[in-house]
Amino acid sequence: MLIHGFMTAASGNKLNKTCLIHGSSRLTYGELIERTDDRACRLASLIAKGDAVLVRLADPVEQLLYFFAIIKAGGSCVLLDATAGPDMAAAVIERHGLKLYIDEQFELPAAASRLPDVYPEDIFLGAFSSGSTGSPKLIWRDHQSWSSAFESQGQVFGLDGSATLYLAGSLVYTGNLNACMQMLDAGGTVAIAASLMPRTWAHELINCRATAIYMVPANYRRLLQSMEAPQAQIKAITSAGAKLDQNTVQQMLRYFPQARIVEYYGASELGHISYQPAAELLSHPGSVGKAFPGVTITIADNIIWVESPYLAPEYRPKASIGDLGRFDDDGRLYLQGRVQGLINSGGVKVVPEQVEAVLLQCPGVSEAAVSGIDDPARGQVVCAWLVKKRPELKSRDVLAFCRGKMFAHCCPRKIIFVDSMPLTAGGKIDKRQLAVYKEKA
Numbered sequence: 001m002l003i004h005g006f007m008t009a010a011s012g013n014k015l016n017k018t019c020l021i022h023g024s025s026r027l028t029y030g031e032l033i034e035r036t037d038d039r040a041c042r043l044a045s046l047i048a049k050g051d052a053v054l055v056r057l058a059d060p061v062e063q064l065l066y067f068f069a070i071i072k073a074g075g076s077c078v079l080l081d082a083t084a085g086p087d088m089a090a091a092v093i094e095r096h097g098l099k100l101y102i103d104e105q106f107e108l109p110a111a112a113s114r115l116p117d118v119y120p121e122d123i124f125l126g127a128f129s130s131g132s133t134g135s136p137k138l139i140w141r142d143h144q145s146w147s148s149a150f151e152s153q154g155q156v157f158g159l160d161g162s163a164t165l166y167l168a169g170s171l172v173y174t175g176n177l178n179a180c181m182q183m184l185d186a187g188g189t190v191a192i193a194a195s196l197m198p199r200t201w202a203h204e205l206i207n208c209r210a211t212a213i214y215m216v217p218a219n220y221r222r223l224l225q226s227m228e229a230p231q232a233q234i235k236a237i238t239s240a241g242a243k244l245d246q247n248t249v250q251q252m253l254r255y256f257p258q259a260r261i262v263e264y265y266g267a268s269e270l271g272h273i274s275y276q277p278a279a280e281l282l283s284h285p286g287s288v289g290k291a292f293p294g295v296t297i298t299i300a301d302n303i304i305w306v307e308s309p310y311l312a313p314e315y316r317p318k319a320s321i322g323d324l325g326r327f328d329d330d331g332r333l334y335l336q337g338r339v340q341g342l343i344n345s346g347g348v349k350v351v352p353e354q355v356e357a358v359l360l361q362c363p364g365v366s367e368a369a370v371s372g373i374d375d376p377a378r379g380q381v382v383c384a385w386l387v388k389k390r391p392e393l394k395s396r397d398v399l400a401f402c403r404g405k406m407f408a409h410c411c412p413r414k415i416i417f418v419d420s421m422p423l424t425a426g427g428k429i430d431k432r433q434l435a436v437y438k439e440k441a
Helices: 002-009 014-016 027-043 060-072 086-095 143-147 148-155 172-188 200-207 216-228 248-255 278-283 352-359 397-405 429-441
Strands: 019-020 025-028 052-057 076-079 100-102 123-128 138-142 162-166 187-192 214-216 238-240 262-269 272-278 287-291 296-300 303-307 325-328 333-336 343-344 348-352 365-375 379-388 414-417
Touching: 002 076, 002 379, 014 027, 019 027, 019 060, 019 123, 025 027, 027 060, 052 060, 052 086, 060 076, 123 172, 123 348, 138 143, 143 172, 148 172, 148 262, 148 272, 162 172, 162 200, 172 187, 172 214, 200 216, 214 216, 216 365, 248 262, 248 278, 262 278, 262 287, 296 325, 333 352, 343 379, 352 365, 352 379, 352 397, 365 429, 397 414
Parallel strands: 019 187, 052 076, 052 100, 076 123, 162 187, 162 214, 214 238, 238 262, 379 414
Antiparallel strands: 019 025, 123 138, 262 272, 272 287, 287 333, 296 303, 303 325, 325 333, 343 348, 365 379
């Protein structure tokens, strides 16, 4: 279980070992246990076992302290991005029947209560799905669905208790939170970026003596643009949340020459699904690899189905989130979009991810996002939002490149240049926010 994992990792001489770094803040395993125990006992006077608590805090160390305290008090924690307003917090509380709200104004009571027993099957987390709707649902997680993957994660990603893992982005993103929990369970150190500015990340990697990195591809691209020299101390790199393009992988190999680079495909509902190392990312660029240890992947009517011990309780024993895919002859999985994300242009289906992969190969393009926008004649047309790497890049240059690489119906009908991509809390491109730029095409 999560709360027992870091306590076991902290036993013996490790109580004085640093477990968390955030800017100038440092926390040892002993301090983590002491502070979460104190908060848990006081929270237990406010909540009963099984109650869900909303946490909306900007400081990731405070997030984690309350996260563990809520779990120890027998509750389940729902982390909300601090940039979300009070109205959204109120809506989440009402919609999901949450019992307590912790923000910057929250004050712990002086009274304390006895802590309940916590079991592997207990729910500890409500994670927001990354769906495209305006009201993402909560995915409820029990301890065993996460902690059962930790041993395999460590082996696949090359992470153990000797590592210092660097994370960029909010812990609201379940990929970041999961990576953090696995590292603490192993007895390692987690360093969380002190700023959202990529130019500071390269320096922090050195200052905190990071040996491993976990990010989404959009953040890796930003980091690599800020790198001044290779960092040979990095031994492990993990990427998730979106597909890595070949150019980014090649830059990773250049700037992190000693690193084991692994990409994995997963989902909030399903946990880890597949993975592949850098060599296969280059030799099979469209693939997301082979099944993660303990996972069985099947495809029915082009839809990917998953069976594994990592599924959220309501999705067991077998589930799909609507991703489309295929296997090659060697059993590698290839994603072909999502049922709900396909662009239907005059009856012809277009996969946004495939168009994005081509656009990222276009000289002068540093970032790309593709989605369908309404069109009175065709129903939808393909729209591309691009960040320039070269100021002189024009729409006609992009279209000429695309016409040589794709069928005509896949080429963007509209191209919109933006200064930067809006990101979700997890560092993924937020296509819902991009939609406001469609009138500028």
